[in-house]
Amino acid sequence: MTAVRISRWSRFFVTAGAVSFVLWQLALLAGLPRRVGVVLGLYGFVLHVVFGKAYSLVPTYFDRTLRFSLAPAIHFPLTVTGTVCLAVAAIPETHPLFAPVGGVLWAAGVAVFLGTIGSTIRDNPTGRETATGEANADRRGVDRVANLFVPIALAYLAVGTYGTLALSTPLPVLVDGYPPRVTHLLAAGSVALLVFAIGFRLLPRFLVAAPPRPLVVLVLGTGAVGPALLAVSLPNGPWFRVGAVAEATAVVGFAVAYLVLFARSDRSRIGFYGVLAGVVAGIAGVGLGLRFAIGGTASALVAVHLRLNVAGFLGLTIVGITYQFYPPAVGTVPGVGDRTALASIGFVSAGLALEAVGLLTGTGLTLLGRSSVGVGACLFAGIVVALFYERHWQPTLQTLLSSGER
Secondary structure (H helix, E strand, C coil): CHHHHHHHHHHHHHHHHHHHHHHHHHHHHCCCCHHHHHHHHHHHHHHHHHHHHHHHHHHHHCCCCCCCCCHHHHHHHHHHHHHHHHHHHCCCCCCCCHHHHHHHHHHHHHHHHHHHHHHHCCCCCCCCCCCCCHHHHHHHHHHHHHHHCHHHHHHHHHHHHHHHHHHHCCCCCCCCCCHHHHHHHHHHHHHHHHHHHHHHHHHHHHHCCCCCHHHHHHHHHHHHHHHHHHHHHCCCCHHHHHHHHHHHHHHHHHHHHHHHHHHHCCCCCHHHHHHHHHHHHHHHHHHHHHHHHHHCCCHHHHHHHHHHHHHHHHHHHHHHHHHHHCCHHHCCCCCCCHHHHHHHHHHHHHHHHHHHHHHHHCCCHHHHHHHHHHHHHHHHHHHHHHHHHHHHHHHHHHHHHHHHHC
């Protein structure tokens, strides 16, 4: 019953993330402030999908069972409502209560998540017990190294959530209250590090191949250090440059490791191409980050950096992994299948490239690119909702209706 309940709520988290992905694109097209996009993209899309899958994956990878199976049901309405409030608060001339209410709700939901995961793995904090079977005994070394960094990613989530709360309440802010510090703690520190750690467990099994072990250690080590240096030293200075190099090393190293896995694999799944597009976008995104560290920032560069990293690296990687967990080909809804899934990846990828060129050159390609990403996001959300409705929600609804008729 516990596994069924967790799977059910995981689908709700993934759905909320997919809807937020669409809302993010609509907010951009409507010309709303950048902070609205950050909230919808990072808090709404990326983190909600991560929450949903982490509830099932992290306990399993630490050879444990989720300690409090009702946690996702409590967590979900808190962070969803908190995200909505924080997004509304970023729009000028909205009621001042939206920000503190959103911050408190978000922090409360994350506290439920961290408390539940923390209590679940409390007697195996380093992840030495991996639940890796004898058939995969050769993977235990990588699995243990990957597990070791999950608590660090959760610590980043805790600090970033406090920073979010402090930005919207009278609590003392982190350093000087510069919002990008919090964004980097959550995006690079929590989500990207979880993508690295969980990715090094998931992706080799998906592709039935082995990653280069030296790269695993390099990626996780630099990926753990880089976000802290960036968050503390933004927007410039020698430590900012060190942090940018560390984070770039992590993302490029992960990209190389995935490309090796992709080349070694004899399997072909639509989701693999989403991750492939994601790591390519990640290389471009951290390349811009290095440009900031060396030559300073510009508004257009910041916008491109945000889009390539959050919608590109994190977003497309999450889209690809979602398609692996929930294969579009199993659906029978007209229009839902591998071709539509591939189209969603293509629209987002091409749109981000066009948007980047448009922002950097000041041409009309920006609108075209954002429209393309919006189409891709809508296709992704449509696939997710259709699959969940057909395989889970529709049977439940029919059962309830049948019970009512009796």
